[in-house]
Amino acid sequence: DSGVTQTPKHLITATGQRVTLRCSPRSGDLSVYWYQQSLDQGLQFLIQYYNGEERAKGNILERFSAQQFPDLHSELNLSSLELGDSALYFCASSLYPGLAGVSSYNEQFFGPGTRLTVL
Amino acid sequence: DQQVKQNSPSLSVQEGRISILNCDYTNSMFDYFLWYKKYPAEGPTFLISISSIKDKNEDGRFTVFLNKSAKHLSLHIVPSQPGDSAVYFCAASADSGGSNYKLTFGKGTLLTVNP
Numbered sequence: 001d002s003g004v005t006q007t008p009k010h011l012i013t014a015t016g017q018r019v020t021l022r023c024s025p026r027s028g029d030l031s032v033y034w035y036q037q038s039l040d041q042g043l044q045f046l047i048q049y050y051n052g053e054e055r056a057k058g059n060i061l062e063r064f065s066a067q068q069f070p071d072l073h074s075e076l077n078l079s080s081l082e083l084g085d086s087a088l089y090f091c092a093s094s095l096y097p098g099l100a101g102v103s104s105y106n107e108q109f110f111g112p113g114t115r116l117t118v119l
Numbered sequence: 120d121q122q123v124k125q126n127s128p129s130l131s132v133q134e135g136r137i138s139i140l141n142c143d144y145t146n147s148m149f150d151y152f153l154w155y156k157k158y159p160a161e162g163p164t165f166l167i168s169i170s171s172i173k174d175k176n177e178d179g180r181f182t183v184f185l186n187k188s189a190k191h192l193s194l195h196i197v198p199s200q201p202g203d204s205a206v207y208f209c210a211a212s213a214d215s216g217g218s219n220y221k222l223t224f225g226k227g228t229l230l231t232v233n234p
Binding site: 002004033035041042043044045048056058090092107108109110111112113 | 153155160161162163164165168208210221222223224225226227
């Protein structure tokens with residue numbers, strides 16, 4: 001158990017709908033990352049938050065958005081869903097995202113994922 | 120453009136022997152490298168990491184080697200056990216300024232350890 005929780009575990013919805021995925025980081029971790037894993041792709045970085053602020057964006061579609069709340073939990077919102085959005089969505093957290101100019105302490109701990117199926 | 124490549128989608132090894140998983144990268148800005156293990160229906164689990172200032176890091180049965188000039192790293196598992204059967208992801212991180220340290224992952228190698 002990594003200490004990162006994600007809800008729901010499974011989500012089945014229809015095209016055009018909107019869903020919200022939720023993530024609670026490990027106790028004390030300030031940084032939250034969202035990743036997408038599709039069938040034929042590895043883990044693709046979507047977005048990072050650090051202490052409530054957006055820090056980095058990866059291959060995140062404009063239809064997707066995220067936020068990190070004061071209690072450090074994060075939500076990923078996916079709207080106007082398409083069939084191709086079906087994937088595993090992972091949340092990860094880390095304590096200090098880099099220290100002294102070297103990416104030390106950047107071990108990210110992953111939650112169990114949310115499997116999204118768009119029909 | 121795939122910056123982290125794991126060219127072997129799968130590897131099969133006999134129990135007790137050495138497993139060697141390879142990873143190549145193209146971005147010279149990467150300064151931290153990690154290996155994750157993933158079982159079906161679970162999230163990736165952190166295994167071992169190495170900073171670019173080192174060329175070797177060891178943790179029990181797991182050793183990661185980094186060859187910066189070749190932009191290559193490898194994970195050695197000795198001895199391999201059936202419970203090691205999983206997908207192994209190589210990942211890399213770079214200081215992109217501020218607190219931005221996203222991980223760039225390879226596509227993974229499925230390791231099967233046969234009893």
